[in-house]
Amino acid sequence: MTGLVLVGGWLVVALLAPLLAPFDPLVSLTPLAAPGAHAPDGRIFWLGTDLLGRDILSRVIYGARPVVGLSLLATGTAYLVGVASGLAAGYFRGWVDTVLSFAAGVVLSFPVLVLYIVVIVALGASYANVVLAVTFGSAPAIFRIVRAIALDVAGRDYVAASVAQGEPAHRILVQDILPNAAPPLLVDFCLRIGYSAITIGALGFLGLGLPPPTPDWGGMVSEGRAMALAFPHLVIFPCLAISSLVVGLSLLADGLNEGGRHA
C-alpha cells in the first residue's frame, strides 16, 4: 500500500510537473539560498536554491520526468526484447536456445555500470543511449526468467494438444505460454523499473547521463557535492526523491508478490 502511494505520487508529479513546480527549473535567481528563503519576487524557495540559483524544489519536481519516463521506457523495451527472445529460446530450444542463452550470458557478465560506460563512451550521452544501455542491462535477466517459464510450460499437455491441432507457433506462444509468465513478470517489472531508476541516477551522478542543464536527480547530487558540507540541502533532497521512488517500487513489488501468493 505504501508502495502504491509513493509510486503513484511520483507518477503524478512527473506528469504534472509544469503545474506543480513553483519556479522554472532552468532560471537562475538567488544562488545558494537556504530552504525557506524568499525569492526577489516574494515567492519562497521551499527547498532552497542550488549553485546557479535555480530553485531546488522545482528541479526535484521536473527531475522526476526523465527518471520516471526513461526507467519506464527502458524497462519496457528490455521486456520486449527479453520476452520475445525468452519465449523463442524456451519453446524452440535447440540452436536457437543455445545462441540466445550464450548471448544473454555474455551481456550478463558485464557489471551493469561498466556496460553503460562502454556504450556511453562509444556513442555519447543522450536520452536514446541511456535507454539503450539500460535495456541492454536488463534484457538478459528477463530473457532467463521467461525462458525458464517457457521451458516448463512447453512440456505441458495443453501445449501438446495445441501443437497436435496445428496451431502456429506464435499463437501457442502468446495464448498458452505467455499467460503463465504474467504474474512473476509483473513483480519483476516493478522491481526492474526501480533498478533502472537507480542506474539512471548513478549515471547522472557520474556525469554520464543526461547533459546539463536538464534537471536530473543524480546530476544534482554530483553538482552539489562539492558544497555539500556547507549546504547539505543541495544534495539531500534529490537523494530523498530517488530513494522514495525506488523504495515505493520495491514495496509495490513486494506487495504484488505477497498478493500473488495468497491468491
Next chain:
Amino acid sequence: MRDLAIFLGRRLGGLALTMLAVSFLVFLTLEFNVEGVAVKVLGQFSTPDQRHAWLAENGYLDPFLLRYLRWLAGFVTGHWGTSTYYHEDIARLIAPRLGASAILAGAALLVMVPLSLILGVAAGAREGSLLDRSISLIAIVTTSIPEFASAVFLSAVFVIGLGWLPGVSTMAGGFNLRELVLPVSVLVLASTGYIARMTRSSMAEVMNQPYVRTARLKGASPARIILRHALRNALITPVTVIMLQIPWILSGVIVVEVFFAYRGFGTLLYQASLNADVYLVESCAMVSVLVVVVTQMLADLIYVRLDPRLAAATGRKP
C-alpha cells in the same frame, strides 16, 4: 576424479568463449568507428589531416578483423596500450588500483556476508514473526536506496552532523582504516538486504521440510534443529547468491569510490569515461568482466560441491 576434470574443463572452455565474445563486443563498440577513435585520442580540435595521418601511422586503416585480432593478441600477452589521459602504460596503471578496490570490496564482503546470513537465518527460522517482518522491511528499504544516496545520507549524519568520520577517503596520508568506514558501510547497506532476503526464503523453505518436522517431533530443541539440520541445506543458495552479487558490488564500488575519492579501479574507469580514454576503458571493461566470469565459475563449482544431489555431475561421492 575424471568427471570433475571434464566438468572443470567444460566450465573453463565456456569462460574462454565468453571472454572472447566480450572482447569482440567491447572492441566493436569502441573501435569500429576509427574516426571516433582518432577524435578521442587526438582531441576535438584536431584537423582531419592530423587524424588521417595518425590513423595511417597506427594501423587503423587496416580491416576491422585484423585490427581486432591484433588488439586481442596484445591484450592476451599483457600489452594493453597506453592511456591517453594518464600517459602511462595501462597494465601498470590498473594493477595497484585493482588491489585498492579489492581491499574495499573485500572489507565490504567481510562485513556483508556474516551480517546478511545471520539476519536471513534469524528471519527465516521464524517465518512471519515480528523479527522476520522487520528484517524484511529493512532489507527492502536499504536495497532500494542507490549507493550515492546512502553515501549522502551517511555523510550527512557522520561527517556533517556528528563529525566523527572523514568526508573523503583519498588515503593521502597512507592507509587509514577510518577512511574505509563510510565507503564500506555504503556497500554493505546496498547489498546486505538482498542477500538476507534470499537467505531468509531459503531458510524458511528448509524449515518447512519434512525432516525438520521430524526433528521437532523427536523433541529436538530449536537451536539444535537450526544448527544441525536446517543450516547446512539452507546455506547452499545464499553462498551462490553472494558470489552472483559480485557484478552488482563492482558497480557499487565504482559509485562509492567516485563519491569518496578513493583511488581504486572505479575512479580509474570513471576518469577514463570522462576523458574518452578509449584504450583504458577497453582494458578496464575486460578486467571487470574477467572478475565477474571467474567468480561466476567459482560459484558454479561451490554450488555443485555443496549440494549433495549434484554430486553425480562431478562424479564425487555425496
